[in-house]
Amino acid sequence: MNAFLILEDGHVFKGKSFGAQKEVICEVVFNTSMTGYLEVLTDPSYQGQGVVMTYPLIGNYGVCLEDAESDRPWHSAFIVREISRMSSNFRREEELEAYLKEHDIPGICGVDTRAITKILREDGCMGGMVTTNPDYNLDEILPKLKAYRVTNAVKTVTRKEKTHVAGDGPKVALLDLGTKKNIIRSLSKRGCDVTVYPAFTSAEEILGDQPDGIMLSNGPGDPKECTEIIKEIKKLYDSDVPIFAICLGHQLMALATGADTEKMRWGHRGGNHPVKDLATGRVYISSQNHGYVIKNESIPKDVAEVSFINVNDRTIEGLNYKNKKIRTVQFHPEACPGPQDTAYLFDEFLDVMKGAKNA
Template sequence: MKAFLILEDGHVFSGTSIGSAREVISEIVFNTSMTGYLEVMTDPSYAGQAVCMTYPLIGNYGICYEDQESNRPWIDGYIVRELSRIPSNFRSVDTIQHFLEKHDIPGICGIDTRALTKILREKGTMNGMITVNENFDLDDIIPRLQKYRTGKVVEKVTCREKKVLPGKGPKVALMDFGAKRNIARSLNERGCQVTIYPALTTAEEILADQPDGIMLSNGPGDPKECTSIIQEVKKLYDSQVPIFAICLGHQLMALATGADTHKMKYGHRGGNHPVKDLKTGRVYISSQNHGYVVDTETLDERVARPAFVNVNDQTNEGLEYIGKNIFTVQFHPEACPGPQDSSYLFERFIEMMGGTK
């Protein structure tokens, strides 16, 4: 079946339909990872977005449900150059095609993903539509695309009730703004007792449970949309509890302490982004997924200082809070883009909480 990808600037790509045949409007972004496509599809940070994979062949090692970052995929749509329909991997239990169909996610393959990525890099992230309707009307569709907004997606992806992962070490309160599964697992494997809280949980409830540390997770959307959550994060900042924040959590802590964030032209999404530790000068290859960034020019130097920077474009990748046991990073230390050397940040967090008990 034919399918079309229509961008809000009028570009139209023609390809083959994969997954669901329903029509979808979404923000179109690209990811530069060569592997990890299942982790991408099931990362809650992609809620409200359709993902174009820049690597030309996707699906050759199939689907292994153990690798999911949540219980379901969150992407709105999926865009690939070539889809491998016969995976070869002893762990594979499914194909991408069936996975997309099962979860009613539309996709398109057979388009020039390199050309699409160049458009998004030059013009910036934009909205688009995936449709199988050959009789589409651009005059009708383009105004609809230009009006589309992802809105408040954190409340859509967060857990609905508190959950505890037992452990004999420090008690960690994990705020679920769209947390990848491996964040809780990384803490739990290090002996921590992890309590996962819904995104709208009050600071008073969290602090009443007397955690040894608080983790603010990753998540989707514009951090400025999370107005009520920012107020609760401010209360957590004012407490004396050690805090470690990742991605959206990093941005929310910055907003809660008076700094500003802005939308990037096309964001960082992939498993190959170099970040530099400003204290040691060491560079780490990191996994990233974000379209917004903290504006370091708005930082109060009495509150926080930059701790990491992106080597490619010099944008902020982490903050250290002065006089507080708080540090935050924009990248994902729990991910495994190949190297796992930034996972030491979990050990640093555990030391801040008093070490393993």
């Protein structure tokens, strides 16, 4: 069946439908990863978005559920150049198309993903529609696409109840803003005793459980929308508990301490983004997925200092907080699959927790 991708600027791309056959409106973004399409699909940070994969062949190794970053895919739509209808992988459990149908996610293939990506890079990420209706009316559709915004994203993806992953090491409280499973795995394999809290848990409850450290996870949407969570994070900041934050958590900590954020033109999404450690001058390759960034000039100089920058566009990739045991990064040190260059940040967090506990 024919399918159409309609962008808010009036571009229309004709392709073939795969996955669920339904009509959706979403924010259209692109991801430059060469592998890991299941990890991309199951990353809660993509809630409300239709993702264009720049790598031309998707689905060739099927779906291996062990690799999923959450219990379900979060994309509104999946946009690819070529979908592999038959996969080859000894770990495969099902085909990608069947997986998308199972979770009611529409896909479109046979479109020029290079052309779509060039449009998004030139004009920025934008509203879009995937539809199988050949009688679409642009005059009716385009205003809806221009008006579309991803809202209530964290509330949609966060868990409903507190969960516990036992360990014999430091007690870590992980605030689930849309966490990826590999953040939990990265802590667990280092022996941490991890308790995962819903995003809207009060600081009093978290601190009342007497954690040795607190992690703020990744997540979707505009960080400024999370006003209730920001208030609680400010209370966590005021405590003496070591904190490590990733992606959305990094942005929310900045907002809680007086900095500002802004939406990027097209964001950073992929497994090949270079970041520079300003303390050592070393450059790491990182995995990233974000559409918002902290404004450099907004950071109170007595509160935090920039620790990492993006080599490509000089945007902020990390902050160290002064007179606090708090470190935050915009990229994903838990990336899987993807570069493992920055996994050492979990080891440093472990050392900070142990040092604080023995002080």
